[in-house]
Amino acid sequence: MIIELLLAFCLIGAVVVFVLPDEYAPVGALTASLFPLVTSFVMWFGFDGSGNAFLEGGQLAYETMVQWISLGPYAINWHVGVDGISMPLVVLATVLTTLAILTAWTPIDERRSQFYGLMLLLEAGLLGVFVALDFFAWLVFWEVVLVPMYMLIGVWGGPRRKYAAVKFFVYTNLATLVMFLGFMALVFGLGDSVSTLDMPAITQAIRAGELGSLAGIAPGTIKSVAFVAMFAGFAVKVPIVPVHTWLPDAHVEAPTPASVMLAGALLKMGTYALLRFNFTMLPDVAADFAPFIALLAVVSVIYGAMLALAQQDLKRIVAYSSISSMGFVILGLVAYTEYGLGGATFQMLSHGLLSGLLFACVGVIYNTTHTRMVGDMSGLADRMPVTTGMFVAGSFGYMGLPFMAGFMGEYFIFQGSFAADFAGSMVFTAVAMFGIVIVAGYFLYAMQRTLFGEYRLETDYTVGRAAVHDIVPLAVLVVLVIVLGTAPNIFFDMITDAVGPMLGGGL
Incomplete structure (x- = not known):
């Protein structure tokens, strides 16, 4: 019960x-x-x-x-x-x-x-x-x-x-x-x-x-x-x-x-x-529709990333990055291999932690500056060093930095999708992998404009260190992202045990 x-x-x-x-x-x-x-x-x-x-x-x-x-x-x-x-x-x-x-x-x-x-x-x-x-x-x-x-x-x-x-x-x-x-x-x-x-x-x-x-x-x-x-x-x-x-x-x-x-x-x-x-x-029907679903997944990865690259609002950047990340999950599902299905489930976890971290970081920045526009601020690292560190950690996690949850999720998905047997699976996977380059582009751009450089803020609000209760969620999420990235088997073993029967076996 x-x-x-x-x-x-x-x-x-x-x-x-x-x-x-x-x-x-x-x-x-x-x-x-x-x-x-x-x-x-x-x-x-x-x-x-x-x-x-x-x-x-x-x-x-x-x-x-x-x-x-x-x-x-x-x-x-x-x-x-x-x-x-x-x-x-x-x-x-x-x-x-x-x-x-x-x-x-x-x-x-x-x-x-x-x-x-x-x-x-x-x-x-x-x-x-x-x-x-x-x-x-x-x-x-x-x-x-x-x-x-x-x-x-x-x-x-x-x-x-x-x-x-x-x-x-x-x-x-x-x-x-x-x-x-x-x-x-x-x-x-x-x-x-x-x-x-x-x-x-x-x-x-x-x-x-x-x-x-x-x-x-x-x-x-x-x-x-x-x-x-x-x-x-x-x-x-x-x-x-x-x-x-x-x-x-x-x-x-x-x-x-x-x-x-x-x-x-x-x-x-x-x-x-x-x-x-x-x-x-x-x-069996999923196998019939596999190339079309893979195409939708890749379009979501690339299109979501390109839209994020064009945004000036930090929240919109993270929002569109979620569309891109969910495209990776769909690619893992349609691969219908154990690493594909297992990686897709693992990516649900890693994206949940990383997206939560980045939205929480944006919220802390907005609470202090009362703006989310990239062009309205710069140099926040000197005034908000802890929040900046957390935002940088979350961004690099999204980019697939090793020993972070995002890397493991994407690795499992790519390994599984490269082994898929539907037409064009390797091409779809290769194109989706290019999406990571675009992800790096928009996060690096956002960080460079808002966090680093000479301090400037187009509002009258005083910027200082965030309250402890604002920082604690960020710190916890960063720790969880690293733990899941360095010890993925704490969940991945049970995940593969559950997806294995879908294919008639186990890893």
């Missing part, structure tokens, strides 16, 4: 913080976030799962299966558990939530109780997505995440917060509808083969060839249409070019803590769902 305890800590914490007076909300929220954080670490250290949760023979950790309700011929169960893919993402979500709450202490000065309560509710939704194994429960958690993020952007965001919040909500909600139709087509096509919306049971039935015709449509066509529908729905959440335009607007208008959660954890919902639904349920 530890997963239920984990979710309960988030929900109870959210309710308690909602009713706290504003002056006690920051400390109350930080304290409340420590309970799920500690619980996730207990789960990680005690993890004894093996194999893949969605495939036959997989041994789930902390599994609970309880009969719930019936919807027509389908049983809806409370079915939760974790394997080597979901366990690292659970830890990532709890770590980022605690650190994001700490980054909010300086910038959030109104409606604090509501803000921190929504952050904890957001954490509950994220964790539910990563642990739910019944589609109905999974979909509830998937949709729950939209509500707090919409409000965090729409209430505490920048001047165009309402536009950004509505755009975020409309894009992702329509995408969910498309995804839902695709998945239910598979369920109806299975007919009497399944009597539940349990995702592992549905996956195993599809892979066993039990999908039949539906309304006269051949099983092969149903699988292809469902794959495209689910891919399109999840691609918006990732996001992949060309359905990425909501992300920069959301990031620019969102408060720093929301940006940390959006880039660090919410985007992983999309890549996690692609791995579970498209590439686990329908691997």
